[in-house]
Amino acid sequence: MSAKNQGNTFRLEVLKARGNGVLTSIDNISPDTTIAELKKRVAQQKSQLYPDRQSYRAEPTGKSVKDTQKLSELNVDKTKKIYFKDLGPQIGWSTVFVAEYAGPLFMYLLFYIRPSFIYGSSAGSKPMHFAAHLGAACWTFHYAKRILETLFVHRFSHSTMPLFNLFKNCSYYWGFTALVSYFVNHPKYTPPSFGYAQIYLGLAIFILNEIGNLSIHLLLRDLRPAGTNQRRIPYPNKNPLTNLFHLVSCPNYTYEIGSWLGFSLMTQTLTALLFTFAGTVQMTIWATQKHRAYKKDFPDKYPKQRKAIIPFLI
Incomplete structure (x- = not known):
């Protein structure tokens, strides 16, 4: 986590890309958090959703984002929302x-x-x-x-x-x-x-x-x-x-x-x-x-x- 973002954590809502329901919420997450790190955080709360089963996008109908991308790069630290898609059993x-x-x-x-x-x-x-x-x-x-x-x-x-x-x-x-x-x-x-x-x-x-x-x-x-x-x-x-x-x-x-x-x-x-x-x-x-x-x-x-x-x- 960079020094400028250490005190800039926020609460992230993880929404379902289909159905617009709330999957979960992640507290105290940094804008520097990568999608790969987010997947691990979600898997800690939803054990059946192991990282390989998760896909994320910045918009409900947008393209899946890369694991290496940071939340700040996707403007998610501003919207405080990200959209989840279940890829199914892998x-x-x-x-x-x-x-x-x-x-x-x-x-x-x-x-x-x-x-x-x-x-x-x-x-x-x-x-x-x-x-x-x-x-x-x-x-x-x-x-x-x-x-x-x-x-x-x-x-x-x-x-x-x-x-x-x-x-x-x-x-x-x-x-x-x-x-x-x-x-x-x-x-x-x-x-x-x-x-x-x-x-x-x-x-x-x-x-x-x-x-x-x-x-x-x-x-x-x-x-x-x-x-x-x-x-x-x-x-x-x-x-x-x-x-x-x-x-x-x-x-x-x-x-x-x-x-x-x-x-x-x-x-x-x-x-x-x-x-x-x-x-x-x-x-x-x-x-x-x-x-x-x-x-x-x-x-x-x-x-x-x-x-x-x-x-x-x-």
């Missing part, structure tokens, strides 16, 4: 990601290793095409990589997300896994039209983009020191696969799309292409949001030639 990001990635990993292998469980007892004796074997290897590699990145590479700006996201994300990934693996591993699977040339081309595209995706994730990890929410403009490093940052804000998504295009070409299945399309739509939304955030946070410094996800287009 769950750790890493827990959600491991759950949503482990499901596809094991579910796909169930179709591949035990086809008799899915297609009938005779399916186990029928040979699989080489493309189906490669499909299983690529799918396993991708989701094993994602789990390892979640555990050892990614640094999350928030420690939790709403519990509902666990069910939503798992439904998406697990559902598409069943759809894709059902047709790739089917006894009546039709191999790619252009034979091994198409298979190996798709495999090469998949591998290149998987390496590119990992390269971007490692660069982004190094931009954010452990335990911080620091944001910096990402630029390419010595790895040539990171040069995509010259063209787009979210090259990790660009490479992700490339991986699934390669997989779709390699296996030549409509369901894999549908999965690629759905992922492209969602990642384009995320990339556009992140691109706008970068430009807002770094209005004069952010590279103007960058697009969000597709070079020169989006």
Whole structure:
């Protein structure tokens, strides 16, 4: 607490953003108090509202404010009111990601290793095409990589997300896994039209983009020191696969799309292409949001030639 504000404490009313009711009141709070400190004070009074579940805004319909902002910066020391939103039950990001990635990993292998469980007892004796074997290897590699990145590479700006996201994300990934693996591993699977040339081309595209995706994730990890929410403009490093940052804000998504295009070409299945399309739509939304955030946070410094996800287009 700064010296000038030591005797300038006040009583803060914490109001509900919806319903305009009073959640609680905090006595003897300083204008220098941060939102993170306010969350701890509220949690002391309302134990069920642990800090990760709380969100605050200066106006009932305003945007959520950052944990690092002080009450005085938000003019709350003048209005003596702040508006609370309950984010609902929370769950750790890493827990959600491991759950949503482990499901596809094991579910796909169930179709591949035990086809008799899915297609009938005779399916186990029928040979699989080489493309189906490669499909299983690529799918396993991708989701094993994602789990390892979640555990050892990614640094999350928030420690939790709403519990509902666990069910939503798992439904998406697990559902598409069943759809894709059902047709790739089917006894009546039709191999790619252009034979091994198409298979190996798709495999090469998949591998290149998987390496590119990992390269971007490692660069982004190094931009954010452990335990911080620091944001910096990402630029390419010595790895040539990171040069995509010259063209787009979210090259990790660009490479992700490339991986699934390669997989779709390699296996030549409509369901894999549908999965690629759905992922492209969602990642384009995320990339556009992140691109706008970068430009807002770094209005004069952010590279103007960058697009969000597709070079020169989006």
